[in-house]
Amino acid sequence: MKKVLTIAGSDSCGGAGIQADLKAMSALGVYGMSVITAVTAQNTQGVFGVQEISKEIIQKQIEVIFEDIEVDAVKVGMLSSSEITEAIGEMFKKYNVKNIVIDPVMVSKSKYKLLKDEAIEALKKFISLGTLVTPNIPEAEILADMKIENEDEMIEAAKKIQRLGAKNILVKGGHREDNCTDILLLEDGRVVKFPGVRIDTINTHGTGCTLSSSIASLIAKGNSIEEAVRLGKEYITEAIRNSFPIGHGVGPVGHFVDLYKKAGMKYE
Template sequence: MKNILTIAGSDSCGGAGIQADLKAMSAQGVYGMSVITAITAQNTNGVFAVQEINLDIIKKQIEVLYEDIDISAVKVGMLSSSEIIKIVHETLKTVKAKNIVIDPVMISKSGYNLLKDEAVEELKKFLKIGTLITPNIPEAEILAEMKIETEDDMIVAARKIKAFGAKNVLVKGGHREDNCTDILLTEENTVIKFTGVRFETKNTHGTGCTLSSTIASYIGKGLSVEESVKLGKEYISEAIKNSFSIGGGVGPVGHFIDLYKKAGVDFE
C-alpha cells in the first residue's frame, strides 16, 4: 500500500480539508496521513473562524513523518499565511518530497478568505515545487491576474501559472455556467481537456480537496499525471452525483457511497 500525505486545514464539518482528503485517499486504496496547518470552525453554512497552527509544530509534523515513512506523494491544501507557506515550502524541500500536488485554497464556498491577501505572492513562489497545481477558476484568476470566461482563457491562465515553475497545471471549470470542462496543461505544454457532467445539487462541499487528494493518490501509485487526473475526475463526478445533505447548507460529496449502500444507508 502506498502512503500519501495531506498538508492542509481541518474542517470541523468533515466535508472538506484534512477530513475530505483522508476519506478520498482511503477510497483510492492508499494510506492517508495528515499535517494540520489550521483549525477551522465551520458547518454546512460556512466558515466562522480559523486558528493557525504553530509553525514549529507544522514543521515537526512533516519532518517526523518523512524520517520514518516512505511517502509516495503529498497533497497540499490550505496554507493561510505567508509564514505557513514558507515553512511548508522549506521543509518539503529539505525532506526531498516528491509528487507534490498543490491545491491553492483561497476562498471557501461561503466566501470566507482562507488565504490572507498578502500571502498570494508567497504562494506563487511555492508553486514552483509542484508536480501539479489544481486551481479552480476564481483561484486561477487571482494567480494569473486575469478574468476567465472561456476555455481559451483557462488555457492562457494555465500557461501563466505554469510559468511560476510548476510542471503541470489543471484549471478546473466547475465555476463556469456553460460547461464544466477542466483544462490540463502538461509538462510538455500539451493541452488536454476533460469534459464532465454537471449534476443539479447544492451539496458540493469539499470537491476541490477531494479531487486533488484523489489525483495525488494515483500519482503516488505510479500513474501518469494525465491518467491520475482522468481517474480523479471520474471519482469526483461519482461522488458529486451521490452527494447528500447533513445540515441546512452545502452538504458533502459521497466519498464512500458504495460502503454507505452496503451498510444499508438510505439518503432518500
Template sequence: MKNVLTIAGSDSCGGAGIQADLKTMSALGVYGMSVITAVTAQNTVGVIDVQEIDKKIVECQIRCIFDDINVDAVKIGMVSNSEIIETITNLLIEYKAKNIVVDPVMVSKSGYFLLKPEAVEKLKKLISISHVVTPNIPEAETLTGMKIINEDDMKKAALCISKMGPKYVLVKGGHRCNDANDILYTGKDFIKIKGYRIQTKNTHGTGCTLSSSIASYLAKNYGIEDAVKESKNYITKAIENSFSIGHGVGPVGHLVELYKKAGVDFE
C-alpha cells in the same frame, strides 16, 4: 500500500480539508497521513472562525512523517499565512518530496478568505516546486491577474501559471466557464478533461477531494493524464452521490461504495 500525506486545514463538519482528504485516500486504497495547518470552525452554512497552527508545530508534524515513513505523494490544501507556506516549501525541498499536488485554497464557498492576501506571493513559490497545481477559476484569476470567461481564457491562465514552475497545471472549469470541463496543461499540450454539470447544491469539499484523489493516483504510479481522468471520474461519482446533513451545502459521497455496503439510505 502507498502512503499519501495531506497538509491542510481541519474541517469540523467533515466535508472538506483534512477530513475529505483522508476519506478520499481511504476510498482509493492508499494510506492517508495528515499535517494540520489550521483548525476551522465551520458547518454546511459557512466558515465561522479559523485558528492557524503555529509554524513550529507544522514543521514538527512534517518532520515526524518524513523522518519515519516513506511518502509517495503530498497533497497541499489550506495554508493560510506566509510563515506556514514558507516552512512547508522549505521542508518539502529538504526532504525531496515527490508527487506534490497543490490545491491553492483561497476562499471558501461561503466567501470566507482562507488565504491572507500578502501570502499569495509565497504561495507562488510553493506552486513552483509542485508536480501539479489545481486552481479553480477564481483561484486562477487571483494567481494570474486575468479575467477568465471561456475555455481559451482557461488555457491562457494555465500557460501563465505554468511559468511559475509547476510541471503540470489543471485549471478547473466547474465554477462558471463550461459544462464542468477542465483543462490540463502538460507543458506542451492542452488536454480537455470532459465533465458534465450535476444539479445539486451539495458540493462541499470538491476541490479538496479532487486534489487528494490526484495525489493518490500519482502515488500509485499513474501518469498525470490518467491520474486526472480517474480523479475526475471519482469526484463526478462523489457529487452524484452527495447528500444533505445540514441547512447548507452538504458533502460529496467520498465513501459511497462503503456506505452502500453498510446499507445506508440517503433518501
C-alpha cells in the same frame, strides 16, 4: 500500500480539508497521513473561525513523518499565511519531496478567506515546487492575474501559472455557467480537455479537496498525471452524484459510495 500525506486545514464538519482528503485516500486504497495547518470552525453553512497552527508545529509534523515513513505523494491544501507557506516550502526542499499536488485554496464556498492577502505572493513562489497545481477559475484568475471567461483563457491562464514553476496545471471549469470542462496543461506543453457533467445538487462541500487528494493518491499508485486526473475526475463525479444533505447548508460528497450502499445508507 502507498502512503499519501495531506497538508491542509481541519474541517470540523468533516466535508472538506484533511477530513475529506483522508476519506478520498482511503476510498482509493492508499494510506492517508495528515499535517494540520489550521483548525477551522465550520459547518454546512459556512466557516466561522480559523486558528492557525504555529509554523514550528507544522514543520515538526512534517519532520516526524519524513524521518520515519516513505511518502509516495503529497497533497497541499489550505496554507493560510505566508509564514506557513514558506515554512512548508523549506521542509519540502529539505526532504526533496516528490509528487506534490497543490490545491491553491483561497476562499471557501461561503466566501470566507482561507488564504490571507499577504500570502498570495508566497503562494506563487510555493507553486514552483508543485508537480500538479489544481486551481479553480477564481483561483487561476488571481494566480495568473487575468480574467477567465472561456476555454482559450483557461489555457492562457494555465500557461501563466506554469511559468511560475509548476510542472502541470489543471484549471477546473466548475465555476463557468456555460461549460464545466477542466483544462490540463502538461509539462510537455500538451493540452488535455476533460468534459464535465453538471449534476443537479447543492451538496458539493469539499469537491476541490477531494479531487486534489484523489489525484495525489492515484499518482502515488503509479498513474501518469493525465491518467490520475482522468480517474480522479471519474471518482469525484461519482461522489458528487452520490452526495447527500446534512445540516442546513451545503452537504458533503459521497466519498465512500460503495461502502455507504453496502451499509444500507439512503441518500435522502
